[in-house]
Amino acid sequence: MAQTYLIVGAGNMGGALLSGWLKSSLVNARNLAIIDPNPGIEAVYAIERGAKHLADFDGIPRNTKTILLAVKPQMFPQMRRQLAEALGEDVLIISIMAGISTQALKDAFPGADIVRAMPNTPAAIGKGVTAFTADPALKSEKVEAIKTLLGATGKVIRIETDEQINAVTAVSGSGPAYIFNLCEALAKAAQSIGLPPDVAAQLARETIIGASALLEASDQSPTELREAVTSPGGTTQAALDVLMADDGQGQLMRRAVVAALARAREFSE
Template sequence: MDSHLILVGCGNMGYALLRGWLSSSTVEPGNVDIVEPIDSLRKRAALLRVNTHETYETLPANADLVVIALKPQALQTELSSYRSFSDHAVFVSIAAGVSVERLKFLLGSSRVLRVMPNTPTAIGKGSTIIFPDSAVPDGDLAKVTSLFKAGGAVHTVRQERLIDAATAISGSGPAYIFHLIECLTEAARELGLPAAVADSLAKETVYGAAALAMEASDAPGELRRQVTSPNGTTAAALAVLMNESALESLISRTAKAAFKRSLELSASEQRP
């Protein structure tokens, strides 16, 4: 990309995006400016040879793409500082639950997209959902899509409610999987496996199963059946997980809790 990009905020998600963009050569370090007030985070970003700034005041005026990686609660006070880019830049927000209408109001621009990536974008294995405002030109959508493809798969939705739903699955989802790995590791230790072996087996099993699901032509349900011998060890384990839809119910409640919170954040951001 030949865009000059400003990344506002370089915490965990912002840094994951930055690493993905640079490692894939989607953007050149010299064409990236980071605004990050926390000294340690700014120094971490500087190691990637990008331009770093403590505040917006020293930013170059020619940026044509502004990615906002701030916490939702920070947008009310911070976004007005970037209105000077509204006549020539497209804005991307990764803040959960902050609507496009709210972003347009705060930025004074109609060239606004909501995007929900996840942390595996740092290694090119992520999933990103994009919701563009209806006023966003096709060229802007193509530019943003190209940028986020550096981190993995990209999907576009045309109803804003669906980006909140996607947040509950792919945005928050890595945390669910990391916790599953924690649980598998602890279960392995309880069964007597050494800590290092338990840790490796849990990670390898989740990684391998996900890779197989991505590569296989069979649906996950069929892959599950292929592993499950009648009256075998897997069948005994699944009898626990599938009894009265125990795991399915838990995952459904988990995703709905995240979705509900995203909607609550959106509602709170709409208030004056």
């Protein structure tokens, strides 16, 4: 009998992962169970196609072997005991909750294989990047199965330490928001120098889309691509003198990721 995959919390990220699993046929909707009082659109789609929508942990099928934890980290303390009691043996827990450490997961689910992973929202269109950490002693077949599951939504990178997952969270987990904010800032700046709001928004958006697509398609590094835009003594150089100054974007980005890292660590406490 095929195993059941359980998703606890099927909102933005849980939904993106479950959608990737279904689209890549790694999981059949009939082998999926979802616990979420207010499931997102992807989960509703899966439920319409046969996934079980469970009201509580008591209904978890006995053959549940893989559990994706995708609720907000603040929810975890109040559900961990009940969930652990409802699970059988030999289960794999994949947690994408920001800041909840591998040790906290091990304490909650003794005996389970624990994977702590950090995806990002481009996962929703198969363009995510997910870093994960797992017990170094985990058998290679299990690691490959985990990579396949996480790889259904984009690229996968295995990293060594639990603490590095907090750093990943600050960089690629939260990172899409930094880029969307850059888009907002560019549009606002465009308006401030006289462009109509709709034109400003369109130019900012298409610039980010175009630059990202070029970065993906090109063999050149971001530095080389930047240099290709920058004529010596030209307009780009004038802007980069501001952005690359000591108190410019580099410094601002460092402060941003340090703040995100600190927040992730607070969740671990």
